[in-house]
Amino acid sequence: MSGLVNALAIVAVIAVVIARQFRARAIDTDRRWWLLPVVLAVVALREPGVLDAHHRVESAALLTAELVIGLATGAGWAWTTRLWTASDGRVWTKGTKASIAVWTVGIALRAGVFALGSALGLHQDSSALMLGLAGTLLVRGGIMAWRAQSFGPARRPAPAYGGDNPSAWKERV
DSSP: OOOOHHHHHHHHHHHHHHHHHSSSSOOOSSSSSTTHHHHHHHHHSSGGGGGTTTTHHHHHHHHHHHHHHHHHHHHHHHHHHHEEEEETSOOEEEHHHHHHHHHHHHHHHHHHHHHHHHHHHOOOOOHHHHHHHHHHHHHHHHHHHHHTTTTOOOOOOOOOOOOOOOTTOOOOO
């Protein structure tokens, strides 16, 4: 993909993720929370410009910094998200003001890494940013799934005799 398409994909994913984070929604721990981060990582790693060909060591150091920032942002985001159990036993989640602070610091640190790379004269591709975003989403999803499972299995009330099964045999007296 071109740099512009990568940038648009990154902005779209971030917009969707941030918009969803501040609405209360149920967590489905059986869901494939790891799928989007894996797709983003594969797309990022397919690009040849992840590392600058002329400055491999410096470029790898900045990529490592990007990944560390991404992982820390994901962990901070997951731990600042509020979880609760509804009366039906489902676990719900919603971002907090601290989550906004984590995102702000993460974005500022990523901008700093980009500025450092520009100052060093490194060619920086959007693939590194996409890889960092994949790390953020992967760590956040994993921690959230783990935290949601710690609430225990969903405690739904047991149905009345044959209540959920329309083909249940009715007893005749």
